[in-house]
Amino acid sequence: MPFEPEELPPATPPFFDDTAGDVWVPLYRHACTFGPDMFVDKMMNMVRNPNLNSSWLFRADIIYDDDPEAETSVESSTSNARPSPRDFTGIPRQRTLVRKLIPRNERRDQPLDQTCTFHRSESTTTPTRSLVLYIPHASSAPDLPFYHPKVRGIAHLHEWHPLQGSGSISVHFLPFQQDDLQDKKVRRTAYRLLEILHKHGQSSAAGYVKRVHHDVVIPQARFQDHYARLKNKYARQLVDSWAESTDPGKHVFEDLGIAAFLMELWADMYKDAAFPGFVDIGCGNGLLVYILTQEGYSGWGFDARARKSWAQFQTEASRSPSGQSLEQRLLLPSVVPGTTSPDAVQISPEAIHDGLFPPGTFIVSNHADELTPWTPILGAISQCPFIMIPCCSHNLTGEKYRAPPPRDKTKSKSTFASLVDWVTHIAEDCGWEIETEMLRIPSTRNTCLLGRRRTKDLDEVNMEALLRKYGGVEGYCANVAGLVKSGPRGH
Numbered sequence: 001m002p003f004e005p006e007e008l009p010p011a012t013p014p015f016f017d018d019t020a021g022d023v024w025v026p027l028y029r030h031a032c033t034f035g036p037d038m039f040v041d042k043m044m045n046m047v048r049n050p051n052l053n054s055s056w057l058f059r060a061d062i063i064y065d066d067d068p069e070a071e072t073s074v075e076s077s078t079s080n081a082r083p084s085p086r087d088f089t090g091i092p093r094q095r096t097l098v099r100k101l102i103p104r105n106e107r108r109d110q111p112l113d114q115t116c117t118f119h120r121s122e123s124t125t126t127p128t129r130s131l132v133l134y135i136p137h138a139s140s141a142p143d144l145p146f147y148h149p150k151v152r153g154i155a156h157l158h159e160w161h162p163l164q165g166s167g168s169i170s171v172h173f174l175p176f177q178q179d180d181l182q183d184k185k186v187r188r189t190a191y192r193l194l195e196i197l198h199k200h201g202q203s204s205a206a207g208y209v210k211r212v213h214h215d216v217v218i219p220q221a222r223f224q225d226h227y228a229r230l231k232n233k234y235a236r237q238l239v240d241s242w243a244e245s246t247d248p249g250k251h252v253f254e255d256l257g258i259a260a261f262l263m264e265l266w267a268d269m270y271k272d273a274a275f276p277g278f279v280d281i282g283c284g285n286g287l288l289v290y291i292l293t294q295e296g297y298s299g300w301g302f303d304a305r306a307r308k309s310w311a312q313f314q315t316e317a318s319r320s321p322s323g324q325s326l327e328q329r330l331l332l333p334s335v336v337p338g339t340t341s342p343d344a345v346q347i348s349p350e351a352i353h354d355g356l357f358p359p360g361t362f363i364v365s366n367h368a369d370e371l372t373p374w375t376p377i378l379g380a381i382s383q384c385p386f387i388m389i390p391c392c393s394h395n396l397t398g399e400k401y402r403a404p405p406p407r408d409k410t411k412s413k414s415t416f417a418s419l420v421d422w423v424t425h426i427a428e429d430c431g432w433e434i435e436t437e438m439l440r441i442p443s444t445r446n447t448c449l450l451g452r453r454r455t456k457d458l459d460e461v462n463m464e465a466l467l468r469k470y471g472g473v474e475g476y477c478a479n480v481a482g483l484v485k486s487g488p489r490g491h
Helices: 036-048 178-182 184-205 220-240 248-269 287-294 375-382 415-429 463-469 476-485
Strands: 025-032 057-065 093-103 112-121 128-136 151-161 166-175 278-281 299-303 326-328 362-366 386-389 432-438 447-454
Touching (some): 025 178, 025 184, 036 093, 166 178, 287 299, 375 463, 415 447
Parallel strands (some): 278 299, 278 362
Antiparallel strands (some): 386 447
């Protein structure tokens, strides 16, 4: 069903009666084929995730919920967190929440408390009516932040005819003044709110099941709060001083997001132990290493070619062989035949790393291309946990490679989905339990594979047979030696 809403004329009577006598103005209406329960489900998802409706918002923190069975039922003791509900004739209130809207940039916009209420009337003779309200805790339009329309309240109404199996959805605003609704931005917001509800409701009615799940490893609030702190601290300086030819807007915000995720992950992993240090293999421009070391984490990174930005990102590092945080080194894993002699690739021994790290060192593999499928192998032979964020597809010889389709036939057969499944399979065969997190970063390559728990000991893994199973390593030395002579990639 395409989205073609009916724009309701200004003289349209209210669809429901506010017991306080205020007039809610209907703006747009659209037919729907999803019932009351699905409407409530979609609206609750939007209450918890206001970022679905506004790119200016990170999330909502639920600070009050009168549902005793709700997992997030927390009542704040602060006065502005108390609910400000409204009631309507013939549509009883069933649930009241207060959410705090968290903006992406708190230097520009302030958080806002908002009461959200759910109402429903059911009858055997009239349509079922479900109503969801957003009431901002603000006494006037100037008190509202930029991301909120300048109105006293927002309402979504769902009307359902069970015998016909059809209904309608509509959006209504409670203005401070009637003229407020003539503002184009206000009307555009109303249109957009109804469009998002229509999209999510109709998709579910058609059988759509969400397959991508965020915040599995690290809770959303912890990640976003940490990311906001790092962005405020580093973003402007890094963008203004960017030395590479690549887009600073992409790389800076992407690596700030990855750094925030890693720091929260490490806070969990090492809460009762000293941080063991990290190594970023295929570190590219070195930005991620710079952020992490600036934040007090010991570690280093290396790549086959140096980057222009290394000069400004170079810091002292206690975990690298030379004491520098960024080094030009070629990875020739000890398990690859013929790598024991540097003459095999005509490179000085000082420029080679054998892929063996101190046990426990956390391996970071961020868009490491040729080194991506090697990451779980290096983790296994060195007894090191890791994350890998796959990007371009290469096999164990370093050549470009189209991995076989995913084992799960319901998944996409794209090159990227195939790569993710293939490297996951390698990791599992190496004895790793793999956790998957879809990172909240500005990249379509945002799948993070985490290996921190073993399913079997290393002596149970036949590494020689594993390398053969995944295509062998013949030609690896020559292929990766060519990286030193070729120009650097964008990362």
